Amino acid sequence: MSTEPPETTENSEPGTPGAAAQDGAAASGSGGEGADSTSTDGEGVTGAESDGGDGEASEGAAQQSEAEAELAAQRVERERIARRKAERAAPVDSGAKLSGQAADLLAAVRAVESGAKPTATVFSEPEPPRRPAAEPARRPEPAPGSAAPAAPASETVESVRAVLTEGGAPEALAAQVAAALGEGAADQLRADPWQLLRIAGVRPEQADGFARALLGAEAGPDDERRGRAVTVWLLEQAALAGHTALELPALTATLAQRGVPDADAAVQNTLAEGEALAFQDALDEPGAPARRDEEAEEDEERPVRVLVGLERYALAEESLADGLGRLINSAPKQDGSAEDWEREAGGAGSAADLVRAVAGHGLVLHTGGEASRAEPAALLRAARALGLRAWAATAGPQGKERFSALLSEPGDANGAGAELPGDATGSGAVLPGDAAGTAAELPGVATVAGLLSGAEGPGRDADGAFDLDLLVLLDAPQLDVETAALLTESLPDGARLVLAGDPGVLWSAGPGRVFADLLGARICPQIASRRPDPGPLGELVSGVGVGELNQVEAPGKEVVIVPVRDAGEAVHRTVQLVADSVPRAIGVPAEQTQVITPGHGGAAGTRALNAALKERLNPGPGRFGGFDPGDRVAYSPAPGRTVPGQVVKADAEGLHLSCAGEAVVVPKERVEQSLRHGWALTAHQAAGARWPAVVVVLPGDAAQALSRPWVYTAFSRADRHLSVVHGVEQALARAVAEIPAKPRTTRLPALLAPQPPAAG
Template identity: 65%
Template sequence: MSTAPDPASPAAAEDPHEAAEGPEGQDTGDSPHTAATGPGNPAPAGGRDAAEGTDEADAADAEQADGPEADALEADAGGGDGPDAGLPGPAGPEAGPAGADRAEGGGGPGAEPLVSGRGGVGESPAGTGTDPGAGQDTAGAEPARPEAEQDEAAAEPAEAEAGQDSGGAETGAEAGAEPGAGQGADGAEPAAPVSEAQAELAAQKVERERIARRKAEREGPVDAGAKLSGRAADLLAAVRAVESGAKPPATYFDDAPATPRKAAPAPPQPRPAAAPPAPAPAVADIGAVRAVLARGGAPEALAGQTAAALGEGAAEQLTEDPWRLLAVPGVRPTQADGFAQALLGPAAGPADERRGAALLGWLLDQAAAKGHTALEAPVLEKALAQYGVPAPAETLEAAIGDGAVLVFHEPLGPPAAEDEEPPVRLLVGLEAHALAEEALADGLARLAGTFAAPADWSAAADGPAAELVRAVAAHGLVVHTGGEAARAEPAALSAAARRLGLRAVLAAHAPAPGAVTVAGLLAGTEGPGRDADGRFDLDLLIVLDAPQLDVERAAALVESVPDGARLVLSGDPGVLGSAGPGRVFADVLAARAFPQVVSRTPDPGPIGELVSGIGVGELNRVDAPGKEVVIVPVRDAGEAVHRTVQLVAESVPRAFGIPAEEVQVITPGHGGPAGTRALNAALKERLNPGPGRFAGFDPGDRVVHVPSPGRALPARVVSADAQGLHLDAGGARVVVPQDRVEAQVRHGWAVTAHQAVGSRWPAVVAVLPGDAAQALSRDWVYTAFGRAERHLSVVHGVEEALPHAVAQGLPKPRTTRLTGLLRALAAAQEEQP
């Protein structure tokens, strides 16, 4: 452990990167890399995770009825510059003062430094300036909501529209895109060729339809021991009774005991690798929707989005039920209420059944956007009450009876006494997520029980991957955990399997050497293709970056693996989770139903030592004699932007020989004075100035292309023409149509940690401005710092918030069902003779 010299000493004034004067004519005192390194004292490692830094706690144990689900129900957490700008104001119980943006700056002097370099270490400046109102880009005050809700809502900034790291490029609304941009004068979207993203989404849609057909074939009376039991069985029976025209039971919430559900997997039906995308709404439909929107005072530019969201007969649907407008992304209850009041007049009250049903679906959609696949019934009832629904329990029961939502009965543990029922919780979820989790659980159990033993794996069981090879030789499904260095073990397994004559495929979240992408594999554009049954033509599938799988993508992937093949789910439990609903990798680990192999390969060097400590809740000071890790203290967001540009353009390339295009900037949010927008604007001006001739882009611009939520592909602008924006994505040419550029492409010199996950760069500049303190968590810091291979610079203005986030900022829990489903399947299999 190095000690910190006097800050006034010559060593403390030396630039850790370069001893010469700083760029742009500055003296060494204004160097972007002063040796002062002081994010604050490392906090005690209290409450740390398991050795791998994983969040393996069962959701049933970690969450209470009014616990983390409340985050998912945060009301109206959108920005004022979204596609709903200009919609009518609120009506009824939601009127009230808007919530103010939250901003918090770091404060207090730095104490013990984080890293020590041979240039000397000094104290960081005391106090970090805070720009008033410099929050994480809430894009305007929070819309009005009831006072009770403001008291109960979680204190986290909104992720999707509030500028937090939401796992992909901004939507068109976030980027300031005009709703309906790119549409013709008649509102119809121009036809476009089928892209890889469209093919992937269409393939997933076909997979979901096949799963739904399989579920329908198994439908029948719900008895004990079947898929659902107890209260969930009675509720589902009520749903089916209503669908068949019969009268449902008067009582839904009884105390029927729970029994484990049994797996009933069925082989998939043959399906194409990809299906054509859904046709665009007809011009006449869009015109009719535009007329309805105009009558309700809503922006006519929403016509195309509304017609696409509601499908055939969208105008009639809106006329009969104005709250259906909530199905349009970005529209919030306040605006839907105003729209309904304009169309219906005094009849549009808070007790309207149509309003309650639409709000329930909207709340579950908002929860899914934050990773939940279901919510507890009391939480939903409480949220409905906060929106002025007078009888939330009856509204929930009506939605159950209509089949709009499904209810599940999940045991929380053994009963306290032999004559008592076990504690349970009622979970409510949308059918799509319920089907995906059940199909995923069945698929994983199927693979674990149907694998075929090959010849002899003993010759391949040597080297660092020996333990993984032995586990895969004896089991059909294996879970592998480890850091960045551990990624070599699945690669070695793949090579060993190929030497044995097996058809092995390595799939990753982002493009990686020797691997296909999960998206390309599902879309049929990469990988071995499919057999006559519609399943992948392979013997072993190894999935890297498994924490990035959401439930729907994971279900489609697992269902496509043939009987007798093996599956390996590999990943780092400490990184940020998937952008979509679910916590697949963490749930599989928590269930402990399959063999788990923990890598013993440590991440090398000072960066590896630093990141490994963060994974277990410790912000350790590490020796970095080669300046592998350097702290750059800043006082405010403006200085953070200035220092970041210097680092990328001058200091890092000159000190380490790493070109500016291989230096990646990572920051917590898109908005704010030091978010990705501000940083990208400054970096473009320095590295590739230009007028932005096509939607703000010029040839040579570094960008990220987000063809679907959760996928951010690095690329560079080549040119633009009538077809759209031409990109070079790792040697592959991609054309983004004009009407999708603003929603799918953003500048990429600076990205969020969610966009960076799965990729690494020779050098990373992690920017932590003072207003980002509330956005920090252990998994964010772990992910951002771990993207660096050779050098990490931390532009540090959050002071004590960084060690606090590492020690106590655990990942936000997600309410899911997969762990319980897997445990029930394992218990049922153990009971079988």
């Protein structure tokens, strides 16, 4: 792999990302254009940028006439006036003149609403060190479509605004508080000021200050209301970190850290009020063999752990376990004889084992990288040939497009095939034929969100279940527990479900680790693909998956390492790669190159990178909420979902986007919460999608945020070319070798385990 930008690789030396610092010295000697070039702007690939950096331009500027200078000054003044007009036309920045605690509170709420920072990192690490470039998490909130009809009455908002003002909190939060607390919100807030913690971005110390302003000396750390509110807040923070519940000792210990004098009483009060639920899950002793229930002594007590969780996640996890149990324990619908299934398996090549497993089981797990998707595609074609109503669902629209194209290739035993005529989305196209020579309709592909909403997919039958016989769910690691529960609940009796995905990628943005829990439970067939991802990129990613950062040969510049000294140079080199080097040397245009970085904040986070990329690729004043036509954006229609798109225009309806060819309108009031620029994404946002070229940016302050799943996810988003802007030295190799996925506390394994019979 190269340690130079793409067009200077002819004199480069091979190296690994972990050795980029050492390789950079060799690179700098190849003609003075290496990553360590001594030019003042760090330019090592393109020479002077388009900012007028050459001597002739500066000499010409010095010889401008007075008239030309005056025209230039007028032009600058007109631009300034235009910007001021745009700012006046934008939504009023309520609370802009606040100061002190109220300003801090409003800033915290807005930062979390926009996804700029997580609400808290209480449970994101075993210890909570400061992490300057941590992967952000977003607080669960209602989907935009469901929030609009429940808008609070104006009288309720006004009454809440009066209470907020009295307590020194920004009145701009009135609508959110009214929506969260419902009718009588003002009375509830006055009676229990700590209910302010239900607003995303508010922290206990801020709610404490609000409570003291309203209640005076009555507001103390031992207040029962405070204990309940902080308990619920901590459970919500745990959900943001992926936990569906917390073990009781961990919860009480964290409550004590938050200044709750009697943590046990706070938990009990929360349970008594029904704001949380407690569970006792039986545990097998570590290393003990599985025991038959009839062999257990009647008076023997199995060890248990006590968990506390929010009702929504507890019910979702139990519903998911029930749905999975129904699939596992019921015989799948008999569609075709055993001979028919075996005939299809015989023609499915590397997917033969998958076809055979699906023939006799209601739930099957399939694991593998990008190349392994050919096997679910072969399964779907075989199922349609047998007359099954077969559908696939992907995490996002990009995955849908890619898998639809894959389905349109009939394939042979080795996965090769020619593209079919017809609609690649699955409507109206037919396969050339199965082994018997009969035609079969091309299976359909939907997104998970579209399938659940009914906007895509087969629709639902009279009982409300999906009108299908087989559902292949791709990108399974991205499934959170609530989405997985909705999907399993919607499957009809006798249907088959295949969960397919790469177990090495990051887990879901929402709570739970459904795919990993199912793989660990071993309650259904698991088919591991043997199809490796090809080329140097496949070799690199496969090594990362097993904890090795291997040196790979990249004769076609598939992998390039760009060492940098600091975050400022990282931003500069990233813009240079996207705008010039990759298009010129690799042939991938800027609009097909995706930047991935560990976090939103910091000097080389998504915000800084997007600002620099916008200035270079689509400069403009940001006339509508900071966006202009042509901007690449990351649209979040719901928490945990990110859809790449592009701004088309803005009008009274809102901001018009094109997302994977579909028109989307984001209302003006939702722009700040659900949109950000999308030239640069985090790895969580990028999961489930791939691009021809990817630039992974690893600034020095990102070292603590790196883990093997993060690196695996970021590197595996690239199809043809990967550039690594490397500033973390040996931290990258150490993360790949030593830092696995962060543990998550979930109840699904215990719910799926065989339960002992009830006494008597």
